[in-house]
Amino acid sequence: MKQLSDDIVLIEGSNELNIQMTPIAAPGVTITSVSWELIDYPFVGDWPEETGPLHATFCKGTLQVESASDFVGSAQIICPNTIAPVPLLTAYGYQVVLDEIDAKIASSTPGGAIQQLWIARRAIFLGYPKVGGFTIDFRWYGDEDRYFRTWINASPVSVFTLDNVLIPAGVSTISVGFFAKYGAAVGLFPAAVSLYSDETLLDSIESDLVPPTNVPQLLGITIPQAVSGGEVSPTLVLRLPKNREHYSFNLSVVGVYGSCVLASASYADPSIAIPLMAPDRCGYAMLIPLDAPDDIYTILGIWERGEWVAAIAEVRIHHVNRPDEYIPLQPGIYSVQLRGESWKISAKPTGCGLYWYGLEPEARYDFGIVGYLEVV
Amino acid sequence: MADIILIEGNNELNVGMVPILPPVANLYGVVTDAETGYAIEGVKVTIDGLTAYTDSLGQYAFAGLTPGAYTITFEKEGYETAVR
Numbered sequence: 040m041k042q043l044s045d046d047i048v049l050i051e052g053s054n055e056l057n058i059q060m061t062p063i064a065a066p067g068v069t070i071t072s073v074s075w076e077l078i079d080y081p082f083v084g085d086w087p088e089e090t091g092p093l094h095a096t097f098c099k100g101t102l103q104v105e106s107a108s109d110f111v112g113s114a115q116i117i118c119p120n121t122i123a124p125v126p127l128l129t130a131y132g133y134q135v136v137l138d139e140i141d142a143k144i145a146s147s148t149p150g151g152a153i154q155q156l157w158i159a160r161r162a163i164f165l166g167y168p169k170v171g172g173f174t175i176d177f178r179w180y181g182d183e184d185r186y187f188r189t190w191i192n193a194s195p196v197s198v199f200t201l202d203n204v205l206i207p208a209g210v211s212t213i214s215v216g217f218f219a220k221y222g223a224a225v226g227l228f229p230a231a232v233s234l235y236s237d238e239t240l241l242d243s244i245e246s247d248l249v250p251p252t253n254v255p256q257l258l259g260i261t262i263p264q265a266v267s268g269g270e271v272s273p274t275l276v277l278r279l280p281k282n283r284e285h286y287s288f289n290l291s292v293v294g295v296y297g298s299c300v301l302a303s304a305s306y307a308d309p310s311i312a313i314p315l316m317a318p319d320r321c322g323y324a325m326l327i328p329l330d331a332p333d334d335i336y337t338i339l340g341i342w343e344r345g346e347w348v349a350a351i352a353e354v355r356i357h358h359v360n361r362p363d364e365y366i367p368l369q370p371g372i373y374s375v376q377l378r379g380e381s382w383k384i385s386a387k388p389t390g391c392g393l394y395w396y397g398l399e400p401e402a403r404y405d406f407g408i409v410g411y412l413e414v415v
Numbered sequence: 416m417a418d419i420i421l422i423e424g425n426n427e428l429n430v431g432m433v434p435i436l437p438p439v440a441n442l443y444g445v446v447t448d449a450e451t452g453y454a455i456e457g458v459k460v461t462i463d464g465l466t467a468y469t470d471s472l473g474q475y476a477f478a479g480l481t482p483g484a485y486t487i488t489f490e491k492e493g494y495e496t497a498v499r
Contacts, residue, residue, distance in 0.1 A: 046484035047499050049440035056442060056487065059449035060458065060494040238492055 067107035068206065068234055068241040074101050075230060075248045076171075077219075098248060099171040100215045100232055106206045110236055113202045114215040118230040118248065120195040120407075122218040126176035128163065129214070132203030133174045136163060173216045195219070206234065253282050255379055257406055258335065260290075262301075262375055265413040273301050273410075275338040275377070281329050283381035283401065284308040288338065292373045292412050299368075301375065301412075304338040368414045377406035443476040445469075446489060458491040 047056060076099045100116070111131065128136060140160045147153040163174060199217040206213060215232055233243035259276040271292075279286055287305040291298040307326040327336065380400035419428060446458045446469050454473025459466060462477055462485050469475045489497040 047442075047487055048484045049442055049480055049482050051438035051440055051482050053441040053443065056444040056499065058444060058446045058489050058497050058499065060446060060455060060489060060491060060497050061449040062494050065493075 063237070063239070065239045065241060066110045066112075066206070066236050068236075069105045070102050070232070070234065070242045070244040071105060072103040073232060073244045073246050075099070075246065076101070077248065077254075096219055096254065097170050098217055098219050098230070099173075100230070102213050102215065102232065102234075102244070103210070104206060104213055104234070105210050106208055109206070109208045111203060111205050112234055112236045112241070113200055114204050114213075115233045115235060116199045116201065116215055116217050116230065117197055117233075118199070118217070118219065119197055120219050121197055121199045122195050125218050127201055127216055128174040128176050129201065129204055130172060131205035132201075133163065135203050136176070171216050172214055204234070253280050254402075255279050255286065255288075255381075255404055257377065257409065260377070260409050262410040262412055265415050267415045271301055271412065272339070273375075275302055275304075276335060277338070278333075278335050279306055279329060280334065281308070283383060285326075285382040286329075286379060287382075288377065288379040290338070290375060290377050290409075292368070292375050298376070302338050304336070306336060370414050372411050372413045374408045375410040375412050377409045379404040379406070438482050439478075440480045440482040441476070441478045442480060442487075443474070445473045446475065446491075447473055448494075455491060455494070458489050458494075461488045461490070462486075 047054075077096050098118070137160065140156055140163075144153060144156045144160070147156060163176060201215055201217070204213060204215070229245055230248045231243060231245040234241045256278040257275075258278055259274075261274040263271060263273075273290055275288070275290055277288065285305065285307045288303060289300050290302040291300050305326050306329050309328040309330050381402050381404070383401050442462065446455050446460070447453060448455055454469070454471070456469055456471045456473065458469040458473070458475070460469065460475045460477075462480070465477060467475045467477060487499045489499075
């Protein structure tokens, strides 16, 4: 048997080998503070028509860091409703990826593979969104924008890891970013960010994400614990920014056959709302003026009964060629969802025509499941 | 008398043979932190496709190895991998 100088040669009987392992020296890092910023994602309205609006907001954390040495690590962000499947490239990571692709292009022979590399290079260099100093890494999704929307609407998780974060020696400011569901972007909730070198935790900090000022915030909701064929009176408290002219919200219970509205309200800029609220004999739901001193609005809902829903909890199934059906909700626990839309009205409506101005909503706010209703 | 004497006719000789056991090597040892000297638990020790993990005293052991030359790898998160 060929014997290598570094090998251990075992002889018959018992052999003893004691090893001393050298610990890897972790960089000394201290996160001294963090501040969070939630940025309304700028794709809404700017993307090709087929992509539709994006129901996510970009969250950016700014860390004040003291590091004993230069190193490239990773940041792990733990936050409810984080959307992890969207890789982000930091400025440093962006250059790393470009360099990797350039090296592969340089070493590739002409042919199909090199074309794919150029497509990948273009994918991150041109035409792909940059937000808050981060580049969205589209290489894995192909060259189709609509795939991105699919990813960004994918099931949210609570942990997102950002690789290739350059942490320079001394005192510096570094940024971490991730996407969150719109529903998660409203209200306060904790977010923690940790810095790692390889897999060694260096430091961690936690603070509350503050809601953005330009999307609605859900401040509170009250739903009865259980209902037995009676009325349901949820209360919904929202803070609405005045950067849109018209908001509408629906709080719905979702059953097997569809959904039933528990509460709804529409808010509008006073210049729109007041004329419509004047005695014009319109039969539409009233538009509440966006003029509360503190921008906080309360929706008081009631389970619609009358001809829409009978005395017991039901959902209406609409049919085109035959009468609508009313399906009683079987006893069980149903999720309650809150959704909203904001509109920008280009032409002033006249009379009752507000709902027929023909524009699409500028943004949709999917707050997700905000509670549960038990039908007994 | 060690000789076998054959006589006319049929002769029968039964012989019992004792097998020679192949040589066997055992390996044991302790893994410690090079800086603190403390035992390290959970070090992955790999030898010729066999894997063992050190216990709370840093001890590891392999039995029934064929004598010969081996490369042994010691791996643990947070430590430089050691190869012998």
